[in-house]
Amino acid sequence: MPCWQNYVGGLTMFVNGVTLQNRGVPDSHRLSVYAGTGGYAALRKVLLDPMAPDQIISEIKKSALRGRGGAGFPTGLKWSFMPKGVTGTKYLLCNADEGEPGTCKDRDIMRYEPHRLIEGMIIGAYAMGASAGYIFIRGEFVEPIHIVEAALEEAYAKGYLGQNILGTNFSFDLYVYRGAGAYICGEETALMEALEGKKGQPRFKPPFPASYGLYGRPTTINNVETFASVPDIISKGGDWFLNLGKPNNGGTKIFSVTGHVQKPGNYEVSMGLPFKDLLEMAGGLRPGRQLKAVIPGGTSTAMVAGAAMMEVTMDYDSISKAGSALGAGSVIIMDDSVCIVKTVERISRFYMHESCGQCTPCREGMGWLWRVMHRLENGQGREEDLQLLLDVGSRIEGRTICALADGGVAPVVSSIRLFREEYEYHIQHKRCLISMGAA
Amino acid sequence: MLSEKSLAAITHERTKYPAEQARSALLAALRIAQEEQGYLSEALMAYVADLLGLPAIHAYEVATFYTMYDLRPVGRHKLCVCGSVSCFLNGSDAVIKHLSERLGIGLGETTADGLFTLQEVECLGACKDAPMMQVGDRYYENLTPESLDALLAKLRGGSDDVC
């Protein structure tokens, strides 16, 4: 099973070595295969060795693991917020609602490594004293839902879940919850509303979930990839994980590289890998094409010009210095065949569709942005439209309950900043600078 | 209104949540009802709400909020083509055009024989295998005109679960 791997360019590095390490092994989703490659050893160590909950949390802190759902919040710190000594149920949730355009990594973890996720959650539950948990999987992911449900059954049968796990007095029940189609349910508090059987509309934060979560109980929620990183951090140590990446940016991260590359796919690499090496791993651009722009972290993050992106390394700090965000690691590549206006119009449509409608600036604003983008794209743009887009954007940002609206503004504003002349061409010539054929 | 099997499945869903949180089983109960009856009529929504001891309005709210619930009859095969950015960059518009020509229907429409409904949907989380679409429980990825035609032929041949 290749972990230390050579790739084009001659660099030797740790590739697909943590959360996707068994991808490619036949039946990697089965407990027997997972156990045969060291699976559930971390859980045994934690429960039988034993390791105190505080020790686990301090190991996660040491690893510099940051939330893989997009916001990059330090996981160990989040776990330490769970109140101790409370009576009643504490909950642990997994966010598997993956819906940000360009993001397709959690699906692969669930298809190929469901037990790594489950083991990570059991260890987390023990560390935080949670007695029940739900894996919230988007409803369209029928195949991953069946795989994760089968894996849960296997884990129950082996005594890794349920009452008195491995003969200790620790008990934890874990279930799959199926979403029903709504991007907004990926926002953690909307997810809790959905789990309570309601419309998935975000709650004001604070209070954060650790003080008021599912059913108002103390709750911690993490992304699939975050939990799947936990077993190896426990068995190999926080320092080991930290050193795979960079200070403050520990470990490896899956980058979903999509769009105009020859080998789109999920590449799990060390944090801090130069973007140009990642591009090369993904097969590079199509012959004769130039890199025009990159959206580095999913459509909610700002666009970066191709040339600037070639100087960036793939970690939270470097990408934010370039004016964008690492987000969920969803790297969308656009070559010079792309019409920026048409592409951003498509992205704006997404946010208009997905606004949950609670906040006026978002409900009205996402529609405004799309309608103006739409008329620009269709040759009916007016001179004042660019300023209008920027004004509407600045009236939305920071004025809503959740980050969806800011996410809808980012691609519009960043693309106007980078490709203003292309927008102006649309207004003056009533058509695209570039005609996009069917790729 | 529902079979014993569906009722048992709903009862099973309730066991996943604390006894006083029956509402948590609502999304699943509506899905199970839709799977059996094809779509959620108002009467069916009210019936499902009643099963869980909830006011009917709770079921309407949920059924109208989430995209996977159908409030009207749809074709036997719903072709849901992803049109979000990664699929768009890899030709999702051409996929829609191809299906639309082959089936003689536009987006949101159903063929006269009731076999196919064509829809454009937002990102399905399979962006690396763009362009893609969902039909029933399955994803079809890296679509080409040839693979689309082959799939349509299989679905027309009466298969519900094809690869």
Ligand SMILES: NC(=O)C1=CN([C@@H]2O[C@H](COP(=O)(O)OP(=O)(O)OC[C@H]3O[C@@H](n4cnc5c(N)ncnc54)[C@H](O)[C@@H]3O)[C@@H](O)[C@H]2O)C=CC1
């Ligand atoms: N994976 C996907 O499909 C998507 C990911 N995203 C990403 O989601 C991000 C936004 O997520 P949010 O949850 O709104 O970000 P956030 O910054 O509000 O929270 C991040 C996490 O840290 C916790 N947290 C933050 N501040 C805290 C504090 N002071 N005390 C206790 N806990 C605290 C939150 O509870 C949450 O779990 C965006 O950056 C975007 O990249 C957005 C859309 C889809």
Ligand SMILES: Cc1cc2nc3c(=O)[nH]c(=O)nc-3n(C[C@H](O)[C@H](O)[C@H](O)COP(=O)(O)O)c2cc1C
């Ligand atoms: C509109 C919106 C959608 C989101 N969708 C997801 C998602 O699909 N998956 C996810 O893990 N986090 C998503 N998030 C981020 C979550 O709110 C939350 O930060 C995350 O689940 C925390 O887990 P982490 O700390 O492990 O990243 C979304 C946030 C927003 C604002």
Ligand code: SF4
């Ligand atoms: S910002 Fe938009 S999606 Fe978020 S709560 Fe407000 S209306 Fe809903």
Ligand code: FES
């Ligand atoms: S953009 Fe089509 S599956 Fe994500």
